[in-house]
Amino acid sequence: MISKVVFQSAVLAASISFITAASASPQAKISNAKPEAIVIPSAVRGPVPVVQTVSAEINNVAVNSNTSAITSNVTTPAAVVAATTVKSTVLILARDTASSYSGYSGLNGYAIPYQVVVVPQAGVTLPNLNSSATSGNYGAIVILSEVSYDYGGTLGFQSALTSAQLATLYQYQNTFGVRMVRLDVFPSADSGTTALGDCCGDGVEQLLSISDTTKFPTSGLKTGAGVSTQGLYHYPATITNSSIATEFIQFAPAAGFSTTSTAGVINNIGGRQQMVFFIGFATDWSATSNLLQHAWIHWATRGLYTGFRRVNLNTQVDDMFLESDIYSPNGTTFQITPADLAQHVTWMATVNAKLNAGSNYFVEVGHNGNGNIEVIDFDWIGYSKNTHVTLGFHCWHLECGSGPIEYGDQIDTPLEFQKPLGTGTNLWPANALLYPYTTVCTNLDALKIWWATPANRDVFAHVSHTFTHEDENNATYYDVTREISWNAAWLSQVGIASASKFSPKGIIPPAITGLHNGDALRAWKDNGIVNVVGDNTRPALLNTQNEHWPLITTVTANGYDGIQITPRWATNIYYNCNLPDCTVLEWINTSAGKGDWYALLAVEKNTNTRHLLGLHHDPFMFHQANLNYQTASETVINGVSTKYSMLQAWVETVVQEMIRVVNWPIISLKHDDVSNLRLPLHGHILTPRPQIATAFASRMARDACGASLAFNVDPTAQTITGVTLTTTGNTCSTTIPVTVPGAVTSTQGFRTEQIGSDPLTIWVQMSGLPVTFTLSTPISL
Numbered sequence: 001m002i003s004k005v006v007f008q009s010a011v012l013a014a015s016i017s018f019i020t021a022a023s024a025s026p027q028a029k030i031s032n033a034k035p036e037a038i039v040i041p042s043a044v045r046g047p048v049p050v051v052q053t054v055s056a057e058i059n060n061v062a063v064n065s066n067t068s069a070i071t072s073n074v075t076t077p078a079a080v081v082a083a084t085t086v087k088s089t090v091l092i093l094a095r096d097t098a099s100s101y102s103g104y105s106g107l108n109g110y111a112i113p114y115q116v117v118v119v120p121q122a123g124v125t126l127p128n129l130n131s132s133a134t135s136g137n138y139g140a141i142v143i144l145s146e147v148s149y150d151y152g153g154t155l156g157f158q159s160a161l162t163s164a165q166l167a168t169l170y171q172y173q174n175t176f177g178v179r180m181v182r183l184d185v186f187p188s189a190d191s192g193t194t195a196l197g198d199c200c201g202d203g204v205e206q207l208l209s210i211s212d213t214t215k216f217p218t219s220g221l222k223t224g225a226g227v228s229t230q231g232l233y234h235y236p237a238t239i240t241n242s243s244i245a246t247e248f249i250q251f252a253p254a255a256g257f258s259t260t261s262t263a264g265v266i267n268n269i270g271g272r273q274q275m276v277f278f279i280g281f282a283t284d285w286s287a288t289s290n291l292l293q294h295a296w297i298h299w300a301t302r303g304l305y306t307g308f309r310r311v312n313l314n315t316q317v318d319d320m321f322l323e324s325d326i327y328s329p330n331g332t333t334f335q336i337t338p339a340d341l342a343q344h345v346t347w348m349a350t351v352n353a354k355l356n357a358g359s360n361y362f363v364e365v366g367h368n369g370n371g372n373i374e375v376i377d378f379d380w381i382g383y384s385k386n387t388h389v390t391l392g393f394h395c396w397h398l399e400c401g402s403g404p405i406e407y408g409d410q411i412d413t414p415l416e417f418q419k420p421l422g423t424g425t426n427l428w429p430a431n432a433l434l435y436p437y438t439t440v441c442t443n444l445d446a447l448k449i450w451w452a453t454p455a456n457r458d459v460f461a462h463v464s465h466t467f468t469h470e471d472e473n474n475a476t477y478y479d480v481t482r483e484i485s486w487n488a489a490w491l492s493q494v495g496i497a498s499a500s501k502f503s504p505k506g507i508i509p510p511a512i513t514g515l516h517n518g519d520a521l522r523a524w525k526d527n528g529i530v531n532v533v534g535d536n537t538r539p540a541l542l543n544t545q546n547e548h549w550p551l552i553t554t555v556t557a558n559g560y561d562g563i564q565i566t567p568r569w570a571t572n573i574y575y576n577c578n579l580p581d582c583t584v585l586e587w588i589n590t591s592a593g594k595g596d597w598y599a600l601l602a603v604e605k606n607t608n609t610r611h612l613l614g615l616h617h618d619p620f621m622f623h624q625a626n627l628n629y630q631t632a633s634e635t636v637i638n639g640v641s642t643k644y645s646m647l648q649a650w651v652e653t654v655v656q657e658m659i660r661v662v663n664w665p666i667i668s669l670k671h672d673d674v675s676n677l678r679l680p681l682h683g684h685i686l687t688p689r690p691q692i693a694t695a696f697a698s699r700m701a702r703d704a705c706g707a708s709l710a711f712n713v714d715p716t717a718q719t720i721t722g723v724t725l726t727t728t729g730n731t732c733s734t735t736i737p738v739t740v741p742g743a744v745t746s747t748q749g750f751r752t753e754q755i756g757s758d759p760l761t762i763w764v765q766m767s768g769l770p771v772t773f774t775l776s777t778p779i780s781l
């Protein structure tokens with residue numbers, strides 16, 4: 001019950017006023033609602049309970065089902081549209097909080113307002129659907145698995161919604177012109193279909209593809225691209241009543257199904273419209289579910305919503321200039337060469353050439369300047385030993401100061417170790433005060449010469465990874481100050497700080513340490529660092545309120561407040577590997593991996609297209625050794641064999657899958673822009689609209705504004721003529737996105753964004769009053 005109350009506090013502030021005032025339902029008792037569609041975050045989300053199947057026989061076909069057909073014997077609603085205004089908030093009816101994630105996670109990705117109502121087996125009182133005869137409270141209705149429960153005996157699985165409640169929902173749909181989405185439904189005459197059976201046994205694949213996007217063109221989904229249904233229980237169907245049912249997704253032939261079959265239909269039943277999926281949804285692990293959600297989101301909203309869709313692919317490469325100890329062969333080391341890097345310049349152009357219109361992909365690099373000085377130290381030793389000339393000795397002292405910063409091995413702390421403030425031992429020399437190295441010194445390294453060349457440098461984005469990569473969990477303020485300031489001095493000296501894409505306000509913490517060390521965080525802040533990336537494998541570094549928000553440090557949890565931790569994904573391309581055999585071995589030994597390089601890439605494809613299709617903007621972690629190209633072998637991707645570094649193979653695997661299934665642009669952001677958007681982006685992001693505004697900080701800020709959109713309806717013409725945007729107090733510190741399926745008569749001077757084949761988004765700055773847009777072409781209900 002507690003979790004239910006917490007969950008229901010996710011209602012929108014804007015809609016809570018009338019729910020509280022007008023409804024006698026349990027949902028109405030929530031009064032301290034957060035001003036946004038706050039949800040259960042991935043970090044604390046529970047596993048979806050397993051619902052056992054029961055066997056049934058339909059048309060002599062035996063099937064197992066753990067959902068139900070649409071409830072029959074529901075009173076047919078009157079076909080009248082009386083609405084003049086309808087809030088766009090999406091009402092989601094789910095069995096429990098855990099499974100509701102598959103209903104709201106996509107909406108949360110867009111930041112489209114929604115409200116979840118949990119329907120237990122005993123039933124529930126519906127929230128007030130409308131606040132007057134002409135004012136609707138929900139712009140769409142989503143039902144998961146028919147909120148069915150096994151009532152046993154001859155009843156079997158039945159919806160916990162009564163026929164009368166469904167009649168109420170149906171009448172609301174017709175009165176207010178609202179669409180319904182039913183996820184995970186058993187085919188039946190009520191959707192104009194009949195089941196052909198169920199599918200599939202263990203290990204049996206039946207591909208699903210989108211067969212018709214004409215009713216949701218703004219989704220940007222591609223037709224005919226088969227995606228996996230493995231692990232998703234589904235019911236191949238055939239349409240038996242084409243007067244009410246139109247197929248939009250279909251199953252491919254599979255064992256037991258010799259022809260294609262229908263996977264979902266759009267129904268128009270006497271004017272009442274619903275989209276029905278004969279497949280379960282699991283957006284927490286299935287890339288397919290994350291793809292399909294865009295079909296229903298764009299159909300149900302008609303592509304008209306407050307919210308925004310963007311895919312940011314940010315690949316960060318840590319440890320540049322450092323030498324990495326390689327996992328296998330054990331005892332070997334690897335450092336990237338200019339030849340490896342030069343090939344990545346060429347390759348990035350080929351990636352951008354194949355991406356969808358409006359895309360801009362680039363690699364971001366995290367630098368450790370001490371590695372530049374260490375190479376010179378090594379050269380001096382070799383030089384002096386081989387030639388016995390004093391010039392080398394002379395050079396080292398005069399041009400490279402006291403040489404690189406070196407210290408003994410550090411003792412590992414527990415992962416989330418919180419250092420008592422003021423403790424720890426300085427590892428840096430006491431005389432390490434001002435940055436001592438000259439350009440003559442840094443130029444003795446061919447890698448530095450390559451990076452300092454603007455034509456190379458400006459293809460990549462750049463950020464500091466600290467000077468020496470000292471572990472900062474137990475580090476002192478003295479050491480961390482130098483780790484930041486010396487690397488900043490080095491980045492300036494070698495010209496990287498002048499790169500077209502450089503992030504001066506962020507760092508990648510070394511091995512993501514120091515995040516509970518108040519002295520380290522204070523040293524970061526004192527040296528201009530206000531945002532860092534975290535590690536999504538560590539729950540302590542995730543925002544527990546919303547997975548699309550960054551975590552802001554506090555004195556209690558982190559020893560210092562106000563530093564932004566932007567979430568970052570780890571991959572199975574390990575930091576200490578330069579070739580596939582190494583990373584496959586480490587995957588098997590440390591992460592329960594099974595199989596070869598292609599098995600690993602298949603896991604990466606599913607996992608990371610799921611993240612991207614779920615509209616997560618978290619960067620992905622890579623390391624310098626992963627860019628080894630010179631000694632790499634060929635990797636076959638989609639039938640084409642090409643020599644790739646591991647980073648390249650990973651990116652190619654992910655982006656080729658993305659462009660196979662969607663028409664969307666893919667855009668990289670540099671570190672500070674991902675973390676903490678400051679506009680304009682210096683004009684260096686090569687997109688028509690530089691203000692991409694998908695950054696984590698601005699997302700959290702605008703979610704706090706409680707945006708709500710209302711459709712303005714002409715009941716005579718039965719059209720949506722425009723929308724009205726409101727926020728709490730009609731103010732907001734940042735702009736709010738309104739996305740429309742076509743054009744509006746006036747964008748009122750607000751910034752607009754439309755990239756590639758994407759729909760138009762208007763970024764609205766609220767200034768005390770609601771903002772109304774009139775659609776150039778009204779939308780028929």
Ligand SMILES: [Zn+2]
Nearest residue numbers: 318319510511
């Ligand atoms: Zn590192």
